[in-house]
Amino acid sequence: MKRFLPLLLVFVFVGTLGAQNNQIVVQAQGIKKMRVAMPTFAGPADLTVPTWAQIKKDIEITGVFELIDPKAYLNQGPVGALAQANLKDYALIGADFLITGSIERMGTNATLRLEAAEVATGRVISRYAYRQPANILYGSVHDFMDRFLKDALGLGAIFSSRIVAVQKTGGAKVLYTCWADGSAGQAIIKGRPGDLVLSPAWSPDGQRIAFVSYARGNPDLYLYQLFPPKIMPLSTYRGLNSAPAFLPRERKIAATLSKDGNQDIYIMDLSGGHLNRLTTAWGIDTSPSFAPDGRFMAFCSDSGGSPQIYRMDLSSRGIQRLTFQGRKNSEPVYSPRGDMIAFTHMGADGRFRIAVMQADGSGFKVLHPDFAIEEESPSFSPDGRLLVYAGSDGNLYICDLYGSKPVRITSDGGRYSQPCWGPLVR
């Protein structure tokens, strides 16, 4: 038998070679988002309506889903569970997924049940129930949306994270924080009228926020610890202490200091000691941002005559200019994936736009060249797929990296700026 086995294998191999090669290539005609249908939820309207609206907003924020207009549904609801839904009704309108929900009030608490299914097959993708005080149901929605993103498309979580920004209110600027979709926003640090609080930056673990404050009449750097709440001075050198940025893998922070007569970037530990100067060229060097592997630092410098983006190799201290387009390029931020840099770009028309490029400076692209509202101060989401930025109308927006329409996450009239997207809240 062993003598015949090679011969047998030859015959099998030849046979497979001779098998008919049936190859078909299908080329897409365009690009589209996954379509989600979501009829109204079952339960008390004071709870179901805002919950449904929050999920609708989160669906838009994802950048990969779009909600089918409920007016197109054969059954607009309420539909409390998948078992009550006829999937064919939603298949007819081209839905890829169906989300149903129900809320049951129990005193001050509420039980929220959410389900999601793939319409074509009826396969249940997500089925979760939450029991919480009724006034914080938004947290359950964040958890469900993160799980739905993972269960349906294998994407990373984004909604269980927070954004810190500067809010101008009552003649003063305060530190403001909210969840990624803009829910539960509140001021966390308030100064006296006339105080300025600027340039917030999250630590990699999400436990601290570094910021600049003029509380002492000088732009000083402070560290705000969330739990237990505590504010500590970090850098109070005479002159400028600004643009804080945490290093990704070390308990250190970078900032722009002018203590030596020129605005340069320094690295210090979280107590403010062990100062290490990184840039020495004349001109203003500011807005440091570090690659997730800690090898490179992107920053803004006007040493070339106008504010442009540069990249420093932290081991060799070699500097490479990355941007040459437009009038100015500033506020660079590294993607958590390390492959891209987003920044504020001023074009020839003098308008500010968010632009992105590859980490080596190639692939320059303005995201919304025709958007009426100007854009600045971008910050990446924890998974690197989305950006939050400040619009010239004073609101915060979230967008993807491919130019689709941004989603506004603030709407209470506050003038928001300098957002920073923090890590996932564990």
Place this chain on the structure above:
Amino acid sequence: MKSLRVYVILSLFLHVAFFGAIIFTASRKPRPVYDIYDVSIVAAPAPGSQMQGRSVEPRPRVPSRAVKGFEQIAKAQAVKDKTPSFKPIDLENASGRSKAAEPPEMEEPEEQTSSAGAYPSAGPSAGARVKVNMWVAEVQATFRSVWQAPYGVPIKKDLKASFTIRVARNGEILSKRLLLGSGNALYDKSVELALNKIRKLPPPPIGGEAAADYTITFIPPAGS
């Protein structure tokens, strides 16, 4: 051993007999298809010549009109006397009728062209190819109706995901599996979701097979 010898001798005998029969059969004079008659084609002797030895009774007069058709030849032979004679027939007329009896020649079909491609002028293989091409175009249109490249993926021209589907003779998709991923989970998932929407394709041209496997490769839009 003794029995083996017997079998060998018997086998040799049968072989010899078999080949001998073949040779014998081949060597025999073939039976003529038609009766052979001795025909004297020389002119009749002059009266009073000594060659008139044997008197020959006048042969029955065969109708002088030209014999047309083999069946008429057989009838003419059937009315002859014991010493039949064979009157030569009008070969030209006979060949003309035989030509008419043959089935008419098939006209060459004209070559046709269409936007789908040139139709074959002849031959079954070219026609099968056309059927396959038409089926492929229908399948491509079917998939394009349910799938487009997804948002949220950096679209590059070398991005592609290949799935293997098993299609029954009636077009029903029996199974599907990812053969080669694109490297982007969202892109692969979008293809999988689109495939889930299709349960049946146009019946494939797979002949007598019960089912066949096809590899479908999904690529991004042109210009990416």
